[in-house]
Amino acid sequence: MRTRNRLSAKGAASLGAGKFADGAGLWLYKQERERGKWVFRVTVHGKRREMGLGAFPDVSLADARKKADDARAMAQDGLDPIKEREKARRKAERNMHLLNDIALDAFEARKAELKGDGKAGRWFSPLEIHVLPRLGKMPVAEIDQIDIRDTLAPIWHDKAHTAKKALNRLSLCLKHAAALGLEVDLQAPEKARALLGKQRHETKNIPAMPWPEVPAFYKSLNDGTVTHLALRLLILTGLRSAAIRFARLDEIEGDVWTVPAERVKGRVGATQPFRVPLSGEALAVIEQAKRHARDGFLFPSVRKGVISGATMSRHMERLGMEYRPHGFRSSFRDWIAESTNTPHDVAETAIGHTVGGAVERAYKRTDFLEQRRALHERWAGYLTAKADNVVRIG
Template sequence: MGRELNKLTALSVRNAAAGKHADGGGLWFHKREDGGGQWVLRVTVHGRRREMGLGSAAEVSLKEARNEAAKWRAVARQNIDPIKERERLKREAARHLHLLEEIAEDAFESRKAELKGDGTAGRWFTPLKLHVLPKLGKVPVAEIDQIDIRDTLTPIWHKKAETARKALNRLSICFKHAAALGLDVDIQAPDKARALLGQQRHKPSNIPAMAWREVPGFYGTLADESVTHLALRLLILTGVRSSPLRFLHESQISGDIWTIPGDAMKGRKDKTPDFRVPLSEEALSIVEQARKLSRDGFLFPSVKRGVISDMTMGRLMERAQLEARPHGFRSSLRDWIAEATETPHDVAETMLGHIVGGAVERAYRRTDFLEQRRNLLERWAKHVTNGAILNV
């Protein structure tokens, strides 16, 4: 056998003429007319000859080719087709390269365009990052089953019900993403885990809101010209959500109109029109005061960098021993509209930036009720600043 092996040398390979050159033991060097070459191993399995490529001579040395040939000859001696075995091992390796954390990151990247601000706030990825990936991130997604998911989410299923629900929904998206990539995953595993986890005991509650009759009293306590006080006052007067208010930039205001970019509106998708907010005289006065404290064009900067956080306004109300929270002022405004005015439903809902009606109806209705909302917010400002109740 020794005489049949290792017939070639590195020099003979380099200087070989075009054609096929045997090294022994089924290893051949195929030299092409263009000067390139290929290593090929010939073996017989189940009475059938198989030719297995071992790579280009430019990338695989003679020594490496011999080592590979020896490995696959050993496989063939077990009556296993080395070509099929290599493909099987490649598929197995591919499965282990696709860890859940990799799939989750890829799924997140592919969905960024659908998320507000391209998902920079991190809310889509956070439930996975905090509660799933620490336990399952390094596990190949094809090996994760409903038991793994159940055991991972059980600690928070009832204690942090909403977060757990979001984490499970994100996992479902990840599994569908993995399936679309061609991975052999159990796409039903998240739904099976949901069945194993059972009904959540936690019942979601609405964010505490202040009764609209009590708003003037609280508004009067926001007497200084600090960023937090000014931000809360404008939040109350406009009924917008915290995020667009905190990121209010000088460029968004023109005259008495504040235009919130469509992608900053909750639940809005691409190509959604910007949302115009009419500013009352009181709101404009606050904007002028905030301009004196602005930084880089942002009217409500934080102490160090960026803009104030949602928690900053929330803590102020907490320190005042109030149950209500900043987001609740949207409910205060909506209740005032319902109980103290005779505003049509569509106008009232548009006031809060809600989408009203179906797609066809919205296609034909081009108005955003700007003037009606302007009048309403002036009346709301008068109520907030002096407690007047206008039943009109």
């Protein structure tokens, strides 16, 4: 066995230029009396290797011996200590990614799935406002359930819906980090949820007008203004307000309105636009709206662009209603469920929902246009005549 510990700390400091063995593969290479480096010589798989252990005198003799012992143990296990150190270095660098960077990268990767490529900021804002100010500069590998709990606790009860969104977005960021090869605790968000406890204020659905009340409200929208006409078309089609507000004349051909897929939430990622059958009543509303049209848009604002997302809501607020325009989708869907025997897939497609998984959709490519045309005509008839009879749609 080789003699070990030949050098002393004081003796090493007094040595001039040269190479000096401490034993068992540890050497001190000195360029001059005050400066040098520690080197560990080892044979791995029959190949001679020299592994630098740090500069002298920054690395003490005791520290150099400890590093040599660790490297020697690896070599005895058949591992190359130089390669293992490089692996550890790359792993440490990989896991130093900050949440700020991961969140931006995750957002960029999901833009194609988001309405308008996420330009409205609704996907990123819960992170940007409530998570990143506190955790953004932390390496994702270090984020645990305590960090998440402490970050979301201030809004967990008072802003329940926003807090849930923030937790969901953070979970997606951690999954994105894991996909990049980073070591993260994917269970941390659920652990944090358990620590935060049940929320006192549960998320409430958007208030929807009961469908028996809709005809009377529809008939009250009779002054021919942009707001009234937009609300009428929204109720008739069952679409969301963005699809209505940005409606263009060149999207309508005959009695079919082809809405670009990016304007119909819930059909994000669809390769085909969404065709909406227009009832006779809907066509009459569009005809009235044409006199307001500007730059191709059916519902322009007073100044430029189109009416805002709040325009229709404010009209209902002024009437003292708690209901909101978005709720008419539920009104329409409830009417279908309670007053017709419309097949589920047809009913869901009527309000712009994507039906079935990716594989199922690949084989079943129909959008039930003809069945929906009959359904929309009967909905329009109900709205304008306030018919209470049960409609059967085959």
